[in-house]
Amino acid sequence: MDFGFKGGFTFLNHKYPKHPVDIVWANELNEAACRTYRRNIGEHIHQGDIWEMLDDLPLSADIVIGGFPCQDISVNGKGAGIEGKRSGLYRAMVEAVRRIRPKAFVAENVKGLLMKHHAEALEQVLRDFSSLGYNVTYHLYQSADYGVPQTRERVMIVGTLPTVGNFEPPAPTTHKGSHITAKEAIHDLSKLDEDEGFNHIWSRAKKSPEQGDRRLKADRAGYTVRAECHGNIHWHYELPRRMSMREAxxxxxxxxxxxxxxKLRETERQVGNAVPPVLAWHVANAVLNALD
Structure with missing residues (x-):
C-alpha cells in the first residue's frame, strides 16, 4: 500500500509516476517484513505492537492508510470477524485516525467483509470511522481491472473530512477479456535458473488438497495469491513446479x-499479504484528487 501511494515505479513497461506523498511513519509487527520495507521504501518503519506504539504516532498527517489483518474475515479464515484477535486491530487504525485527524484515510480489507454474515461487522467498522466526523464510503475493487495480472478482490474503506472533496473510486483501466494474463506477466522468467537474490525461488511442496493449490491458466489473470499458502502456492501454467516468489x-x-x-516462507507471507502496488497507486490518485 505504501509503495503504491508513493508511486514512481515501472511495472510491465508501464510507468506509474511518483505521487506528491511523503510517508513519515509506518508500523509492522513482523521483523522480516520490516527488513523488506526498509530496503524498498524507507527507514521510517517502526516494528512492534501498534497498541504499544500509538503514543509515538506523528502529531499530524494529511492521509492515514492501512490494511488491518483480514484472517478472521477471509473466506479461508475462522470466521471470527472483527471480534477476532487479528481483525480487531482495525480499532487501532480508528484510534490513529482519531489522534492524527488526517484529511483522508484508506482502510483495506478482504471481500469477505461484504459477506452477509459479516454485515454487522461492516456496519460497526463504518460507524466507528464515521463517528470521528468523516464522510465514509467503501468500494469493492477487482485488481485485474486496474492493470494487475491477478483476480484479487479487495475492499477499500475511504473517509474524508467534510472540508475536502468527496472521494470518487478510480475508474477501471481495463475490463474482463483484456486483463493482463499470467503468461504476459511472467513468461520471460520461465528460463531463468533459481536466484535467491532475485527472489526467484519456489516451494517444493507436493500436490495437496489445500485451497489455492491450482495451476495458473496462461490465458487469464492469475488467481489470488494467498498469504497463508504454507507452500501450496499456485503451480506455473506450463512448468512442472510452483510459481517462484518473483513470479508471485x-x-x-x-x-x-x-x-x-x-527466505521462502516469509516471502510467501509478504507477497500474499500485500496490496497490489498498481491498485494502491490508482486509489492514491483518487484520494489526491479528492484532497485537491
Missing amino acids: ARIQSFPDDFIFES
Whole structure:
C-alpha cells in the first residue's frame, strides 16, 4: 500500500509516476517484513505492537492508510470477524485516525467483509470511522481491472473530512477479456535458473488438497495469491513446479527491483499479504484528487 501511494515505479513497461506523498511513519509487527520495507521504501518503519506504539504516532498527517489483518474475515479464515484477535486491530487504525485527524484515510480489507454474515461487522467498522466526523464510503475493487495480472478482490474503506472533496473510486483501466494474463506477466522468467537474490525461488511442496493449490491458466489473470499458502502456492501454467516468489510478486504487480529481504516462507507471507502496488497507486490518485 505504501509503495503504491508513493508511486514512481515501472511495472510491465508501464510507468506509474511518483505521487506528491511523503510517508513519515509506518508500523509492522513482523521483523522480516520490516527488513523488506526498509530496503524498498524507507527507514521510517517502526516494528512492534501498534497498541504499544500509538503514543509515538506523528502529531499530524494529511492521509492515514492501512490494511488491518483480514484472517478472521477471509473466506479461508475462522470466521471470527472483527471480534477476532487479528481483525480487531482495525480499532487501532480508528484510534490513529482519531489522534492524527488526517484529511483522508484508506482502510483495506478482504471481500469477505461484504459477506452477509459479516454485515454487522461492516456496519460497526463504518460507524466507528464515521463517528470521528468523516464522510465514509467503501468500494469493492477487482485488481485485474486496474492493470494487475491477478483476480484479487479487495475492499477499500475511504473517509474524508467534510472540508475536502468527496472521494470518487478510480475508474477501471481495463475490463474482463483484456486483463493482463499470467503468461504476459511472467513468461520471460520461465528460463531463468533459481536466484535467491532475485527472489526467484519456489516451494517444493507436493500436490495437496489445500485451497489455492491450482495451476495458473496462461490465458487469464492469475488467481489470488494467498498469504497463508504454507507452500501450496499456485503451480506455473506450463512448468512442472510452483510459481517462484518473483513470479508471485509479478502477479501482485511488484516491479522487479522490489526485493524481499527474507527466505521462502516469509516471502510467501509478504507477497500474499500485500496490496497490489498498481491498485494502491490508482486509489492514491483518487484520494489526491479528492484532497485537491
